[in-house]
Amino acid sequence: MTAAALLELSGVHTHIGAYHILHGVDFAVPEGEVTVLLGRNGAGKTTTLRTIMGLWPASAGELRFRGRALRGLATPDIAAQGIAYVPENMGIFTDLTVKENIVLAARGARHAGELDTRRLEWIFELLPALKKFWLYPAGKLSGGQKQMLAVARAICEPRDLILVDEPSKGLAPSIIGNLITAFKELKRQRTTILLVEQNFHMASALGDRVAVMDNGRVVHHGAMREMVEDAGLQQRLLGLSLGAHQ
Amino acid sequence: MIVSTASTGTAAVIPKAQFDWRPMALLAALMLAALPLVGSGSTWLTLTVAGLAMGFIIFVISSGLTLVFGLMDVLNFGHGVFIALGAFVATSVMGGMSAFSAGGGWQSLVAIFCAMLAAMAVAGAVGWAFERLIVRPVYGLHLKQILITMGGMIVGEEMIKVIWGPLQIALPLPELLRGALVIGDAAIEKYRLLASAIGALVFVALVYTLNRTKIGLLIRAGVQDREMVESLGYRIRRLFVGVFVAGSALAGLGGVLWGLYQQSVTPQIGSQVNVLIFIVIIIGGLGSTLGCFVGALLVGLVANYTGFVAPKVALFSNIALMVAILLWRPQGLYPVTNR
Numbered sequence: 001m002t003a004a005a006l007l008e009l010s011g012v013h014t015h016i017g018a019y020h021i022l023h024g025v026d027f028a029v030p031e032g033e034v035t036v037l038l039g040r041n042g043a044g045k046t047t048t049l050r051t052i053m054g055l056w057p058a059s060a061g062e063l064r065f066r067g068r069a070l071r072g073l074a075t076p077d078i079a080a081q082g083i084a085y086v087p088e089n090m091g092i093f094t095d096l097t098v099k100e101n102i103v104l105a106a107r108g109a110r111h112a113g114e115l116d117t118r119r120l121e122w123i124f125e126l127l128p129a130l131k132k133f134w135l136y137p138a139g140k141l142s143g144g145q146k147q148m149l150a151v152a153r154a155i156c157e158p159r160d161l162i163l164v165d166e167p168s169k170g171l172a173p174s175i176i177g178n179l180i181t182a183f184k185e186l187k188r189q190r191t192t193i194l195l196v197e198q199n200f201h202m203a204s205a206l207g208d209r210v211a212v213m214d215n216g217r218v219v220h221h222g223a224m225r226e227m228v229e230d231a232g233l234q235q236r237l238l239g240l241s242l243g244a245h246q
Numbered sequence: 247m248i249v250s251t252a253s254t255g256t257a258a259v260i261p262k263a264q265f266d267w268r269p270m271a272l273l274a275a276l277m278l279a280a281l282p283l284v285g286s287g288s289t290w291l292t293l294t295v296a297g298l299a300m301g302f303i304i305f306v307i308s309s310g311l312t313l314v315f316g317l318m319d320v321l322n323f324g325h326g327v328f329i330a331l332g333a334f335v336a337t338s339v340m341g342g343m344s345a346f347s348a349g350g351g352w353q354s355l356v357a358i359f360c361a362m363l364a365a366m367a368v369a370g371a372v373g374w375a376f377e378r379l380i381v382r383p384v385y386g387l388h389l390k391q392i393l394i395t396m397g398g399m400i401v402g403e404e405m406i407k408v409i410w411g412p413l414q415i416a417l418p419l420p421e422l423l424r425g426a427l428v429i430g431d432a433a434i435e436k437y438r439l440l441a442s443a444i445g446a447l448v449f450v451a452l453v454y455t456l457n458r459t460k461i462g463l464l465i466r467a468g469v470q471d472r473e474m475v476e477s478l479g480y481r482i483r484r485l486f487v488g489v490f491v492a493g494s495a496l497a498g499l500g501g502v503l504w505g506l507y508q509q510s511v512t513p514q515i516g517s518q519v520n521v522l523i524f525i526v527i528i529i530g531g532l533g534s535t536l537g538c539f540v541g542a543l544l545v546g547l548v549a550n551y552t553g554f555v556a557p558k559v560a561l562f563s564n565i566a567l568m569v570a571i572l573l574w575r576p577q578g579l580y581p582v583t584n585r
Contacts (some may be wrong), residue, residue: 053477078481093467096584100463107479110460153478223382 006031006054006161006192012061014044014051019045021047023216024061029161029209032181032190036203036224037238039213046088046197049163053085053193054078061122067160078130080107082160087168088196091152094139096129098149101138106154116157126182144175151182161192168199180205204228254299258476269540269579276544278542280551289432290468301546302445303507305539306528307519309452310493316469316533316582318486320381321388324395326516326522327374327402333511334367337415339364345492354420364443365502366495370478372402373494377487399517407514414512417505439547441503448496452535465489469533469582476507525564529571531578540579 005028008237014022014112022044029035037045041174050056052063054075063070070078081087093101099112102120111113124131133141134154138149141208154162168176176199185208188192203210207224220227220237227233255513277294284290334507339361344355364540372403380398384390419437426433468482470477475482505511512518526545548567552560559566571579 049451055473055477074481075476076479076481079477085477087474087477091471091477093470093474095466096463100466102465103460104475105478160357167325 004031005029005192006066007050008064009052009063010064012048012051012063012127013059014047014056015059016047016056016090020058021216022051023149024060025216025218027053027211027218027221029194031192031193032194033240034187034193035211036201036207036209037194037196037213038092038198038203041198043213044216046165047216049085049087049165049194052078052163053083055066078131082158084154084159084162085164086115086150086154086164086167088165090146091145092138092141092149094137096138098138098141099134099238101149101153102130102156104157108157118156123156126185127152136184144171144178147171148182149177152180155186155191159191161194162186163194163196165196166198167195168197168202176202187239248427257473261561266580267529269537272579273540273547276547276551279527280547280555284551284552284553286357286431287547289554291432292434293554295442296438297550298444298543299435299445300507300549301543302449303500303503304519304522304546305524305542306445306448307497308523308538308542309448309535310496310500311523312527312530312533312535312538313465313489314403315527316466317371317472317489318381318385320385320395320490321391322395323520324376324394324397324399324402325379325493325497326518326520327399327584328369328497328516329501329504329519330403330406330513330516331372332369332498333358333417333515334410334415334501334506335360335365335368335498336502337410338481338509340417350565351422351559358420358423358502362502365498367376367498369498369501370491370495373491376494377490381490382421399520403513403517410513412513414510417509418509419506423506437506440557441507444499444503448499449535449539456535461485461488463572498515513526522564525568529568529578531581532573533582534578534580537578537580541571 007029009028010026012022012025013020025044025048025124026028026146027035028134039045047056051058052070054070054073054077057072061071063085065078065081068081072082085091093104096104102108102115105113106115129141129145129148130152133145138146141149151164151167167179171179180202183193183195187206193206195203197206204224204227210220210222210224212220212228220233227237280285280289280293284293301304307329309321310328314322314325316319340357343357343360345429346353376398377575379393381391384394423437423440426435427439449475454462456466464475464480464482472482475485480498501511501515508515522545526541527538529544530541532538544567545564548563549560574582
């Protein structure tokens with residue numbers, strides 16, 4: 001049974017300057033599940049996440065979060081609804097320490113002493129490197145550690161929805177394995193995640209639902225298990241988007 | 247507590263990133279290198295204190311611009327108008343409090359501090375209007391920013407002429423701050439000590455705010471990635487306005503210090519120091535407060551040493567210093583990452 005939709009996009013169009021990027025995107029993100037957005041480069045996955053966050057405003061269509069319209073809201077207002085965003089470039093503040101990055105992400109804390117220590121302990125268990133490098137400038141971390149910090153920022157306070165853009169990009173397989181473990185733990189705790197991913201191994205390991213995009217549209221939307229088990233469906237969509245990423 | 251555990255137990259094992267002392271060492275090396283060139287120890291001490299005091303004043307007038315440039319990516323060529331405004335407001339306040347400022351005692355200090363507060367308030371308020379009317383429409387458009395903020399400065403200068411007249415106005419130091427303290431054979435001007443103390447106070451306040459408060463974290467983060475700060479749920483636009491107002495107020499304070507340093511003010515005082523300010527923030531690394539501080543001290547020291555040792559070199563010493571620093575560190579002394 002599919003859970004109730006936390007986020008719904010219907011007929012979303014986005015223009016960036018003169019370019020028409022999203023051509024009526026429709027899909028829903030059920031609460032407590034991991035929805036994976038797949039597609040080739042340029043399909044519109046990142047634009048979809050940025051449109052949800054209000055970083056590139058939708059020019060038409062509806063975006064609803066818990067039934068409330070997001071379209072027209074400023075990015076800080078969208079974030080304040082309980083949506084966290086981990087961008088493709090991770091958005092780490094490299095001149096700040098790991099601690100300062102976390103304090104900044106925790107809107108309820110004015111300094112490290114006001115961080116939720118139990119939650120922090122949980123994050124340290126999930127992503128141990130962060131504890132090790134707590135006072136270290138984030139710019140000195142490796143790519144994988146930066147990605148862990150980016151994820152930690154998104155979960156340092158309870159959030160209703162986490163948008164993650166290609167967390168495995170450019171990372172070594174062992175680091176991807178660590179990330180998959182961390183995301184599985186988040187999934188076990190029923191955290192709702194919308195994950196953009198090109199690595200089908202990671203996508204299939206984590207996803208409950210999948211939406212495949214091409215040319216700014218969602219061309220397939222269904223259960224991840226169906227796609228994993230249906231060779232024909234995979235074959236049809238692999239030719240469309242996944243073939244290059246296996 | 248987890249935070250303290252993490253910050254004591256593990257951090258002791260992990261080598262923290264080293265603070266870059268080399269620009270500080272350059273400052274010390276410059277002072278030491280000047281000693282044999284100047285020859286006399288007392289003259290060297292006089293020049294060094296004068297140079298540091300000048301540097302502190304330059305830091306105060308530049309610090310606002312480096313914040314505005316660093317956080318907002320705004321090339322505000324109109325920054326000088328807030329300096330002029332601060333200086334002229336000081337002439338009015340000190341003129342209105344002439345009974346205080348003419349006195350030789352602590353009352354003159356009260357007059358100066360009232361002038362500084364008024365200058366900061368007026369410059370901050372005008373800065374707020376400047377951001378709304380002139381800067382806001384051109385965010386992200388550097389060429390237009392240069393043109394429109396320069397235009398804003400011209401308009402501002404003309405407004406100052408309308409209010410205070412086009413002529414130079416005297417801004418004499420009160421009796422208490424005139425003259426020098428003589429230590430051995432070295433003469434250290436009293437006003438320069440006050441200016442240094444105020445500059446140091448501003449530096450400490452800025453460093454504390456930027457490093458120990460959440461507002462400071464937001465500013466430092468905003469310098470690097472404004473979009474991500476917004477994605478974390480903070481309204482960077484409000485932060486922009488706050489920083490612009492604070493930067494303008496600091497320029498107003500710097501105007502008072504510079505006016506008292508020159509003991510006169512003209513409507514062109516802002517445009518005269520504009521180039522100097524840009525040299526300082528480029529030397530320091532755009533957006534870096536510490537870089538701005540070290541850069542300002544270097545400029546002050548070099549100007550004083552060369553003015554004594556080789557007066558003709560002093561005419562281009564600032565530019566020469568900038569070229570030398572940029573050849574060593576093309577991004578400035580303390581570059582801000584991601585810029």
